Each structure stands twice: as C-alpha cells, then as structure tokens.
Amino acid sequence: MGKVISGxxxxxDGFVAGLHMTEDKPFGELPNIHQSLCKWLFGxxxxxxxxxxxxxSAGAFIMGRNMFGPxxxxxSTWQGWWGEEPPYHAPVFVLTHTxxxxxxxxxxxxxxxxxxGILSALEQAKKLAGDKDVAIAGGAHTVNQYLKAxxxxxxxxxxxxxxxxxxxxxFEEMPEINxxxxxxxxxxxxxxxxxxxxx
Amino acid sequence: MGKVISGxxxxxDGFVAGLHMTEDKPFGELPNIHQSLCKWLFGxxxxxxxxxxxxxSAGAFIMGRNMFGPxxxxxSTWQGWWGEEPPYHAPVFVLTHTxxxxxxxxxxxxxxxxxxGILSALEQAKKLAGDKDVAIAGGAHTVNQYLKAxxxxxxxxxxxxxxxxxxxxxFEEMPEINxxxxxxxxxxxxxxxxxxxxx
Numbered sequence: 001m002g003k004v005i006s007g008x009x010x011x012x013d014g015f016v017a018g019l020h021m022t023e024d025k026p027f028g029e030l031p032n033i034h035q036s037l038c039k040w041l042f043g044x045x046x047x048x049x050x051x052x053x054x055x056x057s058a059g060a061f062i063m064g065r066n067m068f069g070p071x072x073x074x075x076s077t078w079q080g081w082w083g084e085e086p087p088y089h090a091p092v093f094v095l096t097h098t099x100x101x102x103x104x105x106x107x108x109x110x111x112x113x114x115x116x117g118i119l120s121a122l123e124q125a126k127k128l129a130g131d132k133d134v135a136i137a138g139g140a141h142t143v144n145q146y147l148k149a150x151x152x153x154x155x156x157x158x159x160x161x162x163x164x165x166x167x168x169x170x171f172e173e174m175p176e177i178n179x180x181x182x183x184x185x186x187x188x189x190x191x192x193x194x195x196x197x198x199x
Numbered sequence: 200m201g202k203v204i205s206g207x208x209x210x211x212d213g214f215v216a217g218l219h220m221t222e223d224k225p226f227g228e229l230p231n232i233h234q235s236l237c238k239w240l241f242g243x244x245x246x247x248x249x250x251x252x253x254x255x256s257a258g259a260f261i262m263g264r265n266m267f268g269p270x271x272x273x274x275s276t277w278q279g280w281w282g283e284e285p286p287y288h289a290p291v292f293v294l295t296h297t298x299x300x301x302x303x304x305x306x307x308x309x310x311x312x313x314x315x316g317i318l319s320a321l322e323q324a325k326k327l328a329g330d331k332d333v334a335i336a337g338g339a340h341t342v343n344q345y346l347k348a349x350x351x352x353x354x355x356x357x358x359x360x361x362x363x364x365x366x367x368x369x370f371e372e373m374p375e376i377n378x379x380x381x382x383x384x385x386x387x388x389x390x391x392x393x394x395x396x397x398x
Contacts (some may be wrong), residue, residue: 003263011214012356012370012378012394013212013369013370013371013373014212034290069208072237155249157211158393161377161378161379161380161394162375162376162377162378163346163370163373163374163375163376163377163378164373164375165370165372165373165374165375165376169211169236170212171211171212171362171364173364174282174362174363174364174365175214175362175364176361176362176363177361177362177364178235178360178362178364179211179360180359180360180387181360181385181388184383184385184390186380186392188379188380189380191380192394193358193384193390195360198303
C-alpha cells in the first residue's frame, strides 16, 4: 500500500495561496503570488523534474473545495482550473458540503465530490490508489485538517523565496509534530525539503 | 561597511520561540521547543560550524527586551540568559522601554539599553560594528520590525524539522518582500537557507 503524502508550494512565510480566489485567480487576489509560488515549476522544469513529477504521480488525490474552484453560482458546472485534460490522470476527491455527480475529463482524471468528511475521502482515495500514494493536494485548510488528524505520512515542501504577507497559511492551529528530514535540495528558485511525519 | 543580517532558528511552521518566557525558560513554556530549535547547535557542532559561527560573528547585535530577559521585577539586575561570558563578544543593543545603565560582562559583551527605537539602535550598532555585520538576533517581534522597515540585507534561516503549533511567529503582518536564495544546505537535524532581501 502506498503512503499518504502532501506536496505543496509554500512561501517563506508559510502561505500556499492568496485570499479571495475567483474564476481567473486560482491562487487568490495577491497579484504576484501565483507566479511567485509556481515559477520554479515552469521556469526550471529540467532541474526540478523529480519534484514536478512527484506533485502529480499519486494514484489518487484529495483536495478542498476551494482548490477545485471558486465559490459562487457556477459550482454545479465548474470543471476545475485545469482545462480539458487536468494534470492528475487519476481520481481526485473533492471535499465539499454540496453533493454533485462525478466529473470525468480527458486523460483519466475523474473528480468525485465527497460530502461526508476527510476520513471518508481518504478511505475512498486509498481504495482507488491501489499500491500508489494518495496525495493531499491542498489547499492549506485541507492539508491542515489531515495533518492535525495525524493522517499524513510525508510532507514535501517546496519553499519559494518570497514573503507574501497574507493569504492561506499552512500550519494553523497545529499540535506539536516531530518531523524527520528525508531529503533536501534546491535550485536558485526553490528549496525542496521532504519530511517524514513521526508518530 | 558590513551588512545587516538576521540569522534565526525557526520551526517548519514559522515559530522562533514559545510563549511566556520565564527566568529558567528563555524559549518560553513549550516543553520541547528550546531543545528542538537548538539541538543542531549542540549536537552537530562540526557539521554546522560555519552556521554556528555566523550566529555570533557580527560586530554588534540588536535584540528585543524579551530576548534579553523575562518580564518581571528583576529586570534592573538581570544579566541575560548567557552566564558570565555571553557568546556575543561584542556590543549588544537591547530594545526596551525602560532605561538602564549599560552592562559589561566577560569576554567583551556589553549590553546597551536603547529606549528610542529601532532606527536609533541600528545607527548605534552600525557605528560600533565598524566593518563587520550588524546582527538582528531576535526575537520574532524584533526581526519582524526590522524586516517591515526594510532594514535587513540578509535573512539566514535555520529550519528545524518540528511543527510546534504555537509561540512567537516570525513573519507576522509582513509586506510582500522578494528574496534571493544565496546558499542552501542541511544536515539531518536542520536546513540552512541564506536569503538576500531584494529591495
């Protein structure tokens, strides 16, 4: 059976996205944060190819409602931020309070909408992931919930050299958790640290 | 002339100390945080000798009142947490609201108590540091004030693999600040990242 991992791009001050996401602003309203936090993904694909692959190599994904789409009336027809062929190529479980039929897009990505909580989503994701990892993809609130519940095995931080000052903060209201450094390396645009969560 | 640097041990979730420091708890009341954040300093002196040296190699230091000592009646005679020979061997400017005569201890450390603000402390520290760097030693509130004011040239983070959950957080209420990665390396107990602050 695979592990439960969460790999996430994070600013030096601990934010993973801005506030007030809208249809054309998946990372919220801070003008530079999207580019700032993702630049290494696009600008240095060769140097970071293992880390880029690791962000989309899981056998199933879990994400929060706000990572899937902006709040608002278009929810029932919203197809995600990622176009016709999302990069997941696997089942993606979206935590939501509003039931919706599953949505299959090109390339093997199917979004399932889970209304009965994080444990249920994890159980379903593990079933479909088989031997592969389950990835808690984000956003901050979703990763924080799984961290708090002790359900994540490895945390892969991609620390981007910017202080953004506000937004959605990873590590809000955490218990004390000891980590073990498994790997660390970087380029001039990002520092990668892979932690095992000690239980 | 030297640079203004701040080197600080920080948890993965961005805390540099616990809450409620007392005479025997310089890092606050979280039972494990002192040991957690400093273990690499003592346990791996050889592997981290450049970083350890960098924490005390400045020509002058600035620290907040709470880093110098706990609040309480003994302030007028308190001599710091560091015993008879503090590791600074240089002038240390303590930001405080309560005037006090300077305090000279063994090995060249003299504490000066500055009541007229961060700019005045920096000006005095630069004068005494000569060609050497001025270090903003902590705690979180003091480093945050200097960061916000745009007065720090380099930020040296020593990221310790622990989530502590509460305490004094670096990077509170920051403006957006772009950084440049100058160096990054680590051991199994700590990740060192040296950032230049872009202005």
